[in-house]
Every structure is written in C-alpha cells, then in structure tokens.
Amino acid sequence: MSCGERRNHALLKPDLQVSGVWEIDLDALAGEGITGIILDIDNTLAPWGSYDIPDRIREWVEEAKAKGFRLCILTNNYSARADWFSRELVVPAVKGWVKPWAWGYRLAMRELGTDADSSVMVGDQLFTDIRGANRLGIYSILVSPLSDRELLHTRIKRRFERMILGDIDER
Numbered sequence: 001m002s003c004g005e006r007r008n009h010a011l012l013k014p015d016l017q018v019s020g021v022w023e024i025d026l027d028a029l030a031g032e033g034i035t036g037i038i039l040d041i042d043n044t045l046a047p048w049g050s051y052d053i054p055d056r057i058r059e060w061v062e063e064a065k066a067k068g069f070r071l072c073i074l075t076n077n078y079s080a081r082a083d084w085f086s087r088e089l090v091v092p093a094v095k096g097w098v099k100p101w102a103w104g105y106r107l108a109m110r111e112l113g114t115d116a117d118s119s120v121m122v123g124d125q126l127f128t129d130i131r132g133a134n135r136l137g138i139y140s141i142l143v144s145p146l147s148d149r150e151l152l153h154t155r156i157k158r159r160f161e162r163m164i165l166g167d168i169d170e171r
C-alpha cells in the first residue's frame with residue numbers, strides 16, 4: 001500500500017459511527033466545543049429520494065436547536081426537494097455539487113458561523129460526507145443509511161404477509 005493510498009483510507013474513516021442521528025449525544029458534542037452541525041439529506045434525514053422525515057429525527061433536530069446548535073444542510077441534491085427540507089426543518093441549505101469538495105463545507109461553515117474545530121458533519125456516505133469532512137479536519141459522524149433499514153423493515157413485513165397469506169391458503 002502506498003502512502004497516498006493509506007492517506008485516502010484514513011480519509012474514509014469516520015470519527016464516530018451511529019445507527020441514526022438520534023443516537024448522537026448532543027451534550028457530548030457541546031462538551032467538545034461543537035456549535036455547528038452539518039447534515040446530509042438522503043438516507044440521513046430521510047430515506048433516499050423521499051420526503052419522509054422520521055419523527056425521532058425531527059425531534060433530534062428540534063432538540064439540537066433548543067440546545068443552541070446551529071444546523072445546516074449540505075447536499076449534492078440541488079432540486080426543489082432540498083429546499084423543501086430546508087423549509088420543513090427550518091435549517092439553511094447549501095446545495096449543488098458540494099461534496100466532498102472543500103468549498104461546499106466552507107460555505108456550510110460560513111452559514112453556521114463555525115470553523116472546522118467547532119463543526120461536525122453527519123452523513124451516510126464515506127466517499128462524499130465523511131471524506132470531505134475528514135479532509136478539512138471536521139469531526140465526521142457516519143450514520144447507517146435509512147433506506148436499508150426501511151428495506152429490511154419491508155422485507156420482514158413481507159415475510160409476515162407471506163406467513164399470513166400461507167395461513168389463509170391452508171384453509
């Protein structure tokens with residue numbers, strides 16, 4: 001492995017891994033001097049391509065605001081959907097082809113009034129969310145993608161459906 005490869009590998013390693021944003025300990029972040037949270041949309045705030053923000057994520061966003069954190073959405077999705085999330089959660093959004101490029105994170109930090117030491121990035125993708133944050137020395141938090149959980153949930157539901165249908169067939 002060359003030095004460059006090793007460096008790239010380290011850039012893909014998140015500082016923290018959680019199942020979802022609701023597991024992020026806001027008091028612990030505050031204790032580390034973090035005042036700004038940069039958030040990915042797809043699979044982090046809502047399942048990919050959906051408008052379906054789970055209640056516990058809405059609650060976590062409100063809790064973060066109540067604790068005095070500034071929040072900013074950073075998304076490579078530049079459609080009207082990104083604006084919808086911004087309006088819905090009342091959180092500013094930096095959008096376009098912004099990740100993993102430094103300027104995207106810098107725009108988000110300008111929006112937050114933070115620097116790399118007082119910001120965290122939360123997202124589900126190593127090659128965009130995490131790599132971009134690590135490059136700038138922003139604390140990086142990887143969440144498990146929401147859609148996989150949805151799919152698993154759906155698969156389990158289907159299995160129950162099949163079991164129930166099987167019962168019906170036997171009669």
Ligand SMILES: [Mg+2]
Pocket residue numbers: 040041042043044123124125
């Ligand atoms: Mg994502």
